[in-house]
Amino acid sequence: MIAQIYLWDVYVGALNWNVDAQIGEFEYTPEFVRTGLEISPIHMPLREDYTYVFQGLDRETFKGLPSVLADSLPDDFGNALIDAWLARQGRSKATFSPLERLLYQGTRGMGALEYRPALSGEQSKAESIQIDALVRLASEVLSGRESLAERLAAHDPSVDDVALQHLIQIGTSAGGARAKAVIALNAQGEIRSGQVTAPPGFEYWLLKFDVANNSNVLADSQGYGRIEYAYHLMAKSAGITMTECRLLEEGGRAHFMTKRFDRTADGEKIHVVTLCAMDHADFRKPGQYSYVEAFAVLRALGISRDGAQEFYRRMVFNVVARNQDDHTKNAAFMMDTDGSWYITPAYDVSYSYQPGSFWVDTHQMTINGKRDDFTLDDLLSVASQVRGMNARKIIKEVCDTVRQWPEFAKEAGVSSAAIERIASTHRLYLGQGI
Secondary structure (H helix, E strand, O other), rough: OOOEEOOOEEEEEEEEEOOOOOEEEEEOOOOHHHHHHOOOOOOOOOOOOOOOOOOOOHHHOOOOOOOHHHHHOOOOOHHHHHHHHHHHHHHOHHHHHHHHHHHEEEEOOOEEEEEEOOOOOOOOOOOOOOHHHHHHHHHHHHHHHHHHHHHHHHOOOOOOOOHHHHHHHHHHHHHHHOEEEEEEEOOOOOOOEOOOOOOOOOEEEEEEEEOOOOOOOOOOOHHHHHHHHHHHHHHHHOOOOOOEEEEEEEEOEEEEEEOOOOOOOOEEEEEEEEEEHHHOOOOOHHHHOHHHHEEEEEHOOOOOHHHHHHHHHHHHHHHHHHHHOOOOOEEEEEEOOOEEEEEOOOOOOOEEEEOOOOOOOOEEEOOOEOOOOOHHHHHHHHHHHHOOHHHHHHHHHHHHHHHHHHHHHHHOOHHHHHEEEEEEEEHHHHHHOO
C-alpha cells in the first residue's frame, strides 16, 4: 500500500510501507523538489530520486515512519478512537499499519499535510454536535477502551452511535493523552465539526474535555480546564504569545478551548512540525534532550531573534510556574507558503507537577544538565544562545507575573485548595535579588 502526501494541494511525495521490514519508505516527487519548500529541513531535506528510510528511530515513538509524517499520527486518545472505529469494521488493530493510520487521518490531521487516498469517510459538511454526549463517550473511551471495543464489535445497542461517529470524526487528529476534539464555534455558541470548512461566522478551536484519563465515572469536574485557563492568562501576562483561549462550561464542567494556530481565519492550513519531529528528539525519553539543543534547531531554521527570545521566556516560565510537561512535542514550528519558519504560539501551558510521576516529577528537557533544583545561574547559562538578550529582565518579569498566580486563578474559577497547592510549588526564588 502506498500513501500520497500533499501540502496545499501539491503532491509532496509517496510513502510505501515495507511489510517485511515494518518500516516506511518515502520519496519526494520531482515536482515538489522544484518548489524549494523544505517541510523537514534538518533530517529530510529535499532530494530527488532518493528514498528516505529511518531505521534508527524509536519504533514506539515514530512507528517506523519519517518523523515529519509520524507527527500526523494521533496519540493515546486519538488511537483509542481509531481502535473503536476498527472494532466497528470487525478488524483487529494489530493488522492496521502506521501507514493506514495516516490514511485514516486523510485530510483531518493537525497542520497542513494530507494523506491520500483517505481510508475513512470524509465529511462533506460541518454538522452540529452535542458536547454533553461527546463528554460522556470520551470518558467511557478513556476509562474502558478494551470494553468499549468489545461492545462495538458485538454491536451493543447501548453505545450512542451518533455521538461515537462525531467523536471519531473530530477527536482523532489532535495529539496528546488528554481527550480532545477539533471544533468550529460561532458567536451564538453553536458547535460544529472543525474537520471541514464551516459556514461563515465559525472559527476553528481545539477543545480539551474536562474528564480524567483513568476515571470510569463521569461526575464532578476534574478542574483541569480552569487551571489551564488560569495558566493561559498568566502566560500571556508574562509576555508569551498564545492564541485566544476560553472555557466552555457544560454540566458542571469547564472544558478548555484554544483557537487553532494551524488554521487561518478562513480555514487555510498551516504546516506545523513539532520539535520532536524536527530534530528526532524523542519525547518519550525524559531528560535526553536539552533546551540548548532546541536553540540549535531555532538557528538551523532561521528563527528570528525575537522568536528566540520568546522561546527563552517560555523556558523560564515553564521552570518558574512548574509546567514540567515541557517535552519535545509541546514545542513546535510553523512554515508559511514562502518556506519561512517561525515558532508557533505556545500551547499545553499548564501546571504539570506530580512528585513520583515518570513524566512530571521533573522537567522533560534539561537546563545546564539538570531537570530539577535549578538556580539562577542555570537559567543564565542558556541565555548565551540568544545574542544581546537581557535574560535577567526576562526572569524578573516572569517571576513577578507568576507571583500574581492567585489573581489569575480566581478569575478562572480555580478552587482555593488548588490555588494554594499550586502556589506552594512555584519557583519564585529564582527571581530574588535580580
